[in-house]
Amino acid sequence: MKQIRIVLIWLVTLILMVGCNQKPKIGFLMDNLSIERWKKDKDLFEQKVIELGGIPIIEIANSDPEKQILQAQNMIDQGVEVIVIVPVDLKEAGDIVRLAHRNYIPVISYDRLIKDCNLDYYISTDNINIGELQANYLTKIAPKGKYALISGPKSDYNAYLLHLGWMNVLQPLIERGDVEIVLDEFSNFWLPDEAYRIMNNYFKESNEIDAIICGNDALASGTIIALKDHGKEGTVLLAGQDADVQAVRNIVAGNQTITIYKPIESLAFAAANAAIKISDGEAPSNMNITVNNGKRLVPAILLQASVVNRQNIKMTVISEGFIGEKEIYN
Numbered sequence: 001m002k003q004i005r006i007v008l009i010w011l012v013t014l015i016l017m018v019g020c021n022q023k024p025k026i027g028f029l030m031d032n033l034s035i036e037r038w039k040k041d042k043d044l045f046e047q048k049v050i051e052l053g054g055i056p057i058i059e060i061a062n063s064d065p066e067k068q069i070l071q072a073q074n075m076i077d078q079g080v081e082v083i084v085i086v087p088v089d090l091k092e093a094g095d096i097v098r099l100a101h102r103n104y105i106p107v108i109s110y111d112r113l114i115k116d117c118n119l120d121y122y123i124s125t126d127n128i129n130i131g132e133l134q135a136n137y138l139t140k141i142a143p144k145g146k147y148a149l150i151s152g153p154k155s156d157y158n159a160y161l162l163h164l165g166w167m168n169v170l171q172p173l174i175e176r177g178d179v180e181i182v183l184d185e186f187s188n189f190w191l192p193d194e195a196y197r198i199m200n201n202y203f204k205e206s207n208e209i210d211a212i213i214c215g216n217d218a219l220a221s222g223t224i225i226a227l228k229d230h231g232k233e234g235t236v237l238l239a240g241q242d243a244d245v246q247a248v249r250n251i252v253a254g255n256q257t258i259t260i261y262k263p264i265e266s267l268a269f270a271a272a273n274a275a276i277k278i279s280d281g282e283a284p285s286n287m288n289i290t291v292n293n294g295k296r297l298v299p300a301i302l303l304q305a306s307v308v309n310r311q312n313i314k315m316t317v318i319s320e321g322f323i324g325e326k327e328i329y330n
Ligand code: GAL
Pocket: 035, 037, 111, 112, 152, 156, 158, 190, 216, 241, 242
C-alpha cells in the first residue's frame, strides 16, 4: 500500500513537472517605459502570452544597449524559447540576435528594426506610411510654407523611416518652390527636452515657421513649450505620433494639429501569438511581407496606423478604448 502511494506521488510530481515544462518562457526585452505607449505594449504583450499558456519574462534596459545585451544573456540562461525585443540601438542589438542564435533561440524585432543581422522576424507598423500620413495632413492645410522636421535619435531605425515618409510627400513641394525645409534635425533621444533645445536654437536665428513635424508626441510636447516661450503656441501646424494622453489634450486645446494612433493592441497580440507559435515549433502566421534589414529580407507584419485630429478623437482613440474620454476632456 505504502509503495503504491509513493508511486502515485511520483507520478503526480512527474505530471506536474511535465506540465510546467510545457509552458514556454517568452522573453520581452524593452528599451524603456518613459514614453506612455510602452507601458501599454508591455501589459498587452504580457496578458496575451499568459492567455496563450506561456510565461512572459520582461526586462527593461532603461535606454542602455549594453544592459540590454546582459538582459538577453540572462533570459537565455533562464530558458526562454523566443526573444521579442524593442532594440535600444539598431546596430548593437545585432549582438543579441547573434547571441540568441548561438543558443538556437529565434528573435522577433518589435516596433523597431534591427539592422544588418540575421533577424528572424519583424512586427511593426508601416513607419514610412506614418511619416507620409503626418506630412500629407499638414501639407493639405499648408501646401506652401516653412517646415521644420524634428526626428528621433539615429539609434532608432524608425526615425529614418519616418523621415523617408516625410520627404516622399515634401520633396515634390520643395522642388516646386512651395515648401522650404528650414530645420531638419535628429534628436539624441525621444524626449521633450531635445525638441525644446532644437526649436529654441532655431528661434535664435529666425522667427518664421509654419509647420513642424515631430517623430513622436514627446518631441511635439517639447516643441509646444518652445513655441509658447516665443508667443507662437497654436499658430504653427504641429504633428506628433503615439496618441499620448497629453498630446490628445494638446490637440483639443489647439496647440497640436494631429498625432498618430498606432494599433498597439494588435501589435502586442501579434508578437505574443508569433512567439507562442514559434515555441510550439510552428511558423508564425500573417508574416505576409518582407523588410530588408541590410543583411536579409526579414519576414514581417506591418500594421497600419491612423491620424488623430480634433474632429475624430471620439471615433478613434476613445471608441477603441485606447484612452478614456475623461482622461482627455477633464
Ligand atoms: C519609436 C516608436 C515611437 C515612439 C518612440 C519613442 O521607435 O516607433 O512610437 O514611442 O520610439 O519611444
